[in-house]
Amino acid sequence: MFTGIIQAQGRIARTETRGGDTRLHIQSAEFDLSETQIGDSIAVNGVCLTVVSLETDGFSADVSRETLSLTTLGSRPMSSPVNLERALTLATPLGGHLVSGHVDxxxxxxxxxxxxxxxxxxxxxxxxxxxxxxxxxxxxxxxxxxxxxxxxxxxxxxxxxxxxxxxxxxxxxxxxxxxxxxxxxIARYLERLMLSSHACAGENASLSKELLARHGFL
The missing domain is CATH 2.40.30.20 (Elongation Factor Tu (Ef-tu); domain 3)
Incomplete structure (x- = not known):
């Protein structure tokens, strides 16, 4: 989980193709990695990625084809700036809002x-x-x-x-x-709760004005 409060900017230093997926190498002189470990989560332009290696001036993370197809990471050219945020802890001030790092x-x-x-x-x-x-x-x-x-x-x-x-x-x-x-x-889970009866019956349904009105939101 993240807060959406950006801690630093970095840049895409290079990319590697590995078995159909991509490994991104992110450089940042201002992003504090002193307490970061392999396996930690870092949001890169809002995408939650897992650190697979650490360098003196940055880190690397693997990006699946699914993530590349649903986000802008696959189309960012070399040296593009990116926003960086470490995953929150229980001691992190929640200055923004709860952000999962799963791009919609x-x-x-x-x-x-x-x-x-x-x-x-x-x-x-x-x-x-x-x-x-x-x-x-x-x-x-x-x-x-x-x-x-x-x-x-x-x-x-x-x-x-x-x-x-x-x-x-x-x-x-x-x-x-x-x-x-x-x-x-909250919007995601509210929809799921409102559609729970349809979901349990194996029916496809989506959020609509009619559904919102039926539940008293309009």
């Missing part, structure tokens, strides 16, 4: 504009993720814990304060940039 889908930046000292982003999410994104709710973008300002259809907006812009890869965002999206954990 890939979104696309449709607007990036200056607004006073902040940055306003608009992100187009996959249609199937839109029901899980709520106004003033939490969402993780490339592993960054953010608050949704507004959502219209499948497009949601975010306000980025100067500190977040400076300390994360958001400074590199442009229109067309693709980002990893993880919706709030």
């Amino acid at each position: 889908g890939i979104g696309t930046l449709v607007e990036v504009r200056e607004e006073a000292r902040s940055l306003r982003l608009q992100v187009h999410a996959p249609n199937e993720l839109a029901p899980y994104i709520a106004r003033k709710g939490s969402v993780a973008l490339d592993g960054i814990s953010l608050t949704v300002n507004e959502i219209t259809g499948s497009v949601f907006s975010l306000n980025i304060v100067p500190h977040t812009r400076e300390k994360t890869t958001i400074a590199h965002y442009r229109v067309g940039t693709q980002v990893n999206i993880e919706v709030d954990l």
